[in-house]
Amino acid sequence: MTQQAAASSDHLIGDNPLALTNRPVRPDADASRLSRFDDDRWDLTPGIFEDHSTKTSLNFEVFPVRWRMEVKEYFWLLINDETIRPLPAAQLDKRLSLRTISFASTPLSRVLAWAEEHGITSLNELSPARLDLMLADIADLDLSKGAKGMMISETRRLWAYREVVPEILRMPEPQPWLGELTRDLFAEAPQRPGNRTPRIGDETLVPLISWAMRFIDDLSADITTSFHEYCLLLQQEDRFRPPGVGRSTPGGRRQERLKRVLDQFRRDGTKLPGRTLPDGSRGIRWQHLGRLTHTLGGLHARFDQDLIRQSGLEIDDDTYLSTPCKGTINGQLWRSKPIAFDHAANLAQHLVTACFILIAYLSGMRPGEVLSLKRDCVAHDKSTGRWTVTGLRWKGATDNDGAKAVEGEQRDLPWVVHPIVARAVDVLTRLHPGTLLFPVSIRPKPLRGPAAPTNLRPGTAMTTSQVGTDIVEFIDWANTYCTENGRPDHIPSDKQGRVSPRRFRRTLAWHIVRQPRGLVAAAIQYGHVSTHITQGYAGTYASGFLDDLALEQWLERIENVDELETYLDSGGHVSGPSATELESKTRHAQAKFSGRTMPTVRQAHKLLQDPTLQVFKSRGMHCVFNKATALCTKESENGPSLGECRSACSNIARTDQDIAELRVEINALPEDPLAPAIRNHRIALVKETMARAIKHHEEAR
Known part of the structure; x- marks a missing residue:
């Protein structure tokens, strides 16, 4: 052209x-x-x-x-x-x-x-x-x-x-x-570093992840089986069969089929499918009875009421499926009755949402990447023990001319994921037969009736906004369940507002950087996730996750500098072999980076290596990292191994807050005279080391 x-x-x-x-x-x-x-x-x-x-x-x-x-x-x-x-x-x-x-x-x-x-x-x-x-x-x-x-x-x-x-x-x-x-x-003032996507607070995240895992590990079997029964029953309705295809009725006339169903109710000890009317009375759910007998429920209402009364069966308060619920929460059945027919599809959608939450959070994928996943996307390498997920990426995908590849592109390297992600994918493949793991709808589509709208979008996967709404409904369901059953593990509202899908990736990056030893529900350690994410998914710069981590690390370092500067300006005391070095680096870093705008990704990676920013907050201490003198590791090029700190290291410096943390740790150490001598000796040595650090800090003041 x-x-x-x-x-x-x-x-x-x-x-x-x-x-x-x-x-x-x-x-x-x-x-x-x-x-x-x-x-x-x-x-x-x-x-x-x-x-x-x-x-x-x-x-x-x-x-x-x-x-x-x-x-x-x-x-x-x-x-x-x-x-x-x-x-x-x-x-x-x-x-x-x-x-x-x-x-x-x-x-x-x-x-x-x-x-x-x-x-x-x-x-x-x-x-x-x-x-x-x-x-x-x-x-x-x-x-x-x-x-x-x-x-x-x-x-x-x-x-x-x-x-x-x-x-x-x-x-x-x-x-x-x-x-x-x-x-x-616009003469805008320089912006302090920050990420406009707020992370999900731990008060909301931990119970949310816990409930998502509960759905997958404890409740998915009941929900999946009930949903399959629900789909089979829907196929008995005219609107779910292709034109010209009649009902697949078993042998016998209508009343004979009805008698068999009533006899089955008696043997199982169940009641007639019913519903609670506005006045509190109960009525038979004729349409569902027709599904069970492969006929029209209205025929039973017109001709078979005497036969039903003679059965002596009571009418239930709702229409329940026949699948008994066997899943447990904390050792107790999560439901005393089977799942109601009208609730099966909603619970199945909540299960889909639970799978999305875990896949998005524990993989670090972007929402669109999760929603584009297909069946058979998971693989397991027995030699390494790693679970991987293959799929498309959209952001950063380009064609030969450097323009956006509109059809996306298959990732050269798969995402390395936590085993729970693999279980979530397996749950989805058993729940519905769709090619996409997250289709627009998992409910069967009516084949008769009004024509489908002509303004539908061609994409067949859920949208990000649809998932966001489903997450809100998932939280509402969990909280309602907790209220009705007297459970304490509600999911509180997040202080930053609605839990949107893109906040999971941001939250994972924050936890990997800020709380590498923190815990998610069911003892999933961020450190474990961090190892998988950084070595797998983020192991390629094309994924973008290393960029998220770099920006998060830059933000953490600058915030640490701000806090230390404020502490020193207020007359705060520092002790330890690297006390002087800590103060020097803090002053230089504040002078160098004060008022600096959020760096680009390339700048963030480069600035993280700046000598003045090599100060790391750990438990009861600050590490003024110097690779030549570090005792935690001799191989790290990027920083210390904070989980392997040694009290004799010359890189240690302590503030008053660090000393307060040491006092708390000393008080928390157990005193058990009946424990083996070697354990008591070890605890005594730890207490002595901490007490010596506290004494030195106070005397040096």
Whole structure:
């Protein structure tokens, strides 16, 4: 496609081309429904191959009428022109993805609305003075910094396309705002390092992981069996059978089949399927009785009530499946009755959610990577004992031209995961027959009745937002169960708000860096997870997880410097062989990094090796790491092995907080005169070492 053809207004309008003329389209997309240039809304979803993606579109009715046709030509160019035109002050050299293009609609509509309000009839009138006026007005808008920055970016992108856009959108030759960075244009103060994705607090995370594991290890068998029974019963309804296929009725007439079902109820000691009416009385669930007898429940209601009364069976308060529940929680059955028919699908969905929680948290995958997993994605290497998961990655996947690979790409190296992740995958493969582990719905789809909506997205996996809603419902179910059964292990609300899927990856990185010896429910150690994650999934930089760890480590080091600086400025005392070195490094680090903005990933990796940042907080001490004198390890190139600290190491320094921690540890050490002598001797030595450190700290004050 030539630039001249792309820029020809008459050509585009006359031919009414497809919105996705020069983009690959999903093979399952309906070609007759693809958006065309003349449409006021372009559906871009057929060009997005992620099965977990949501619908993505461009609505041109948000643009002022004066500019609308030319804006459509501009967006058609963004979608279909392969020429890369990077933004000023940006390092982007890849073709824009369709989702990125869709994000440009709102900020650009705001820019053109501003031009309309100021009587501008062509963007060629945007002189430097008017651009400065626009900048001042944008700064005064009641929008987030990100939304304001998007308005600046889309103005610059329009300038980058000035040679091919319609004349009314063609900006003057001078580069807008001389290419200055957006933060400089708005005179923003330097930001302290931080991660905008909040981690999940331990008060919420630990019981959440505990309940997810409980579903997989203790309750999954009951839920899976009941869900399969639920699906088989649904197939007895007309709407779940293909047209022309009748019921698969067993031998005997209707009343004979009903008698067999009633006799089975008596033998099993169960009651008739029922429901509780608004007045508190009970009525028979005729539809379910018809499912059991392979007939219409209404026929039993009309002709067989005498036969049912003669059976002497009572009506139950609900309609329960026949599968008895055998799973236990803390040694007690989790349900005294089978799962109700109406609850089977919801519990199965909660089981799917539990699997997502564990896979996302204990693997470090991005939500989209988890949602794209397929059956048979797990493998076990008996020689190494490692469990691995293979799948697609989307972020960072590029084609031969460096543009985004719209179909994703198979990871060269699999994710190395905790065995519980493998169990979660196995549960999903037994729960439903779908190819994707996380399909849009695991419920059987009706084959008759109203036609399916025509505006459904082509992707067949759950979306990230759908999983987020399911996590909220999973937490609600667990808390309701705890309340009804007098259990103490509720899942409290997280202080940072809703537990969204992308927070699991951030939380895992935080725990690996900050609490390597912490515990998750059922004694899963972060250290164990860290070893698997950093050696497997994050062992390749393409995964991005090493970048998350580097940024988290950088954040931890800077926070540690801040705390030590505040402590020293308040007259805090430091003892130990590296006390002087600790104070020196703290002062130098604060002077060097104070006010520094969040570094790039490359900077974070480099800055972590800065000598002034080699101070690590451990239990009852600070390690001022010097590889040459460290006793914990002689092989580490990146830092100390804090789990192997030795009291004689010359890298140790202690603050008042460290001494307070030592006092707590001394008081917590057991005194058991009946214990073996060697144990008592060892405890006495530990106490003596700690007491000596405390005494030295106080005397040196």
